[in-house]
Amino acid sequence: MIEFRDVHHSFGDREVLRGIDLVLDEPRVGIIGANGSGKSTLVRMINGLVTPSSGTVTVDGIDVARHAGRVRRQVAFVFPDPDAQIVMPTVSEDIAFSLRRHKLSRAEIDARIDAALARFGLSDHRDHPAHLLSSGQKQLLAIASVTATDPAVLVADEPTTMLDRRHTRAVMRHLAALDQQLLVVTHQLELLADWERVVVIEEGRVVADGPGPDSVAFYRDLMDGTDGMDPTC
Numbered sequence: 001m002i003e004f005r006d007v008h009h010s011f012g013d014r015e016v017l018r019g020i021d022l023v024l025d026e027p028r029v030g031i032i033g034a035n036g037s038g039k040s041t042l043v044r045m046i047n048g049l050v051t052p053s054s055g056t057v058t059v060d061g062i063d064v065a066r067h068a069g070r071v072r073r074q075v076a077f078v079f080p081d082p083d084a085q086i087v088m089p090t091v092s093e094d095i096a097f098s099l100r101r102h103k104l105s106r107a108e109i110d111a112r113i114d115a116a117l118a119r120f121g122l123s124d125h126r127d128h129p130a131h132l133l134s135s136g137q138k139q140l141l142a143i144a145s146v147t148a149t150d151p152a153v154l155v156a157d158e159p160t161t162m163l164d165r166r167h168t169r170a171v172m173r174h175l176a177a178l179d180q181q182l183l184v185v186t187h188q189l190e191l192l193a194d195w196e197r198v199v200v201i202e203e204g205r206v207v208a209d210g211p212g213p214d215s216v217a218f219y220r221d222l223m224d225g226t227d228g229m230d231p232t233c
């Protein structure tokens, strides 16, 4: 269970999160909101990439700010930019690198690599230089590496931005079928339409929180009501 208690956050004098109170225990949680509304800042707090200016974030009762190392063993993170995540020269080495702390035998590592590659359509690229993959393939590799570690909680920040329609649906179907708790930040609203819970963030506050269809409808109305630009300019 992930809990935010009265979380505020400022970068310099800009307040980005303004009193977030959330208890997230559903298996699938979507986070949506306008550009710059604070979604990435919020989810980065779940594994200690950002520490709140005030308030607390806990995962299964563990305070992330005080025990980030412990929490990171349970919470895996997929970044929007796969280049920020891919660190090894080849595709299979990158997945193996993500498994380095798991004390697996060579045979188990190979089996997990094979399964991850097959799951995300990368089996033909096992020994391919990772930096020569297409942008979408890099995104698939980043997701494959993270899911291969079998984390208790998976947080994915815009995991499908570079994927074509077919791969987007396949990846979301796969992620949604995982046993682990899944939190996804996305602008692709149709992907969340049947999720049990979707939280809408606007200017650093939770403005809607409920079943996918209700939250998505609320957000569409919110977005259609204003273009967010200054009409006097």
Ligand SMILES: Nc1ncnc2c1ncn2[C@@H]1O[C@H](COP(=O)(O)OP(=O)(O)OP(=O)(O)O)[C@@H](O)[C@H]1O
Pocket (backbone or CB within 6 Å): 011, 016, 033, 034, 035, 036, 037, 038, 039, 040, 041, 042
């Ligand atoms: N490290 C940082 N230093 C300074 N300001 C930051 C930093 N990270 C984010 N911000 C600012 O915080 C605000 C919220 O950013 P955040 O990335 O959380 O928004 P978002 O809702 O994920 O946006 P998007 O949908 O565009 O990805 C933005 O105004 C951004 O410029």
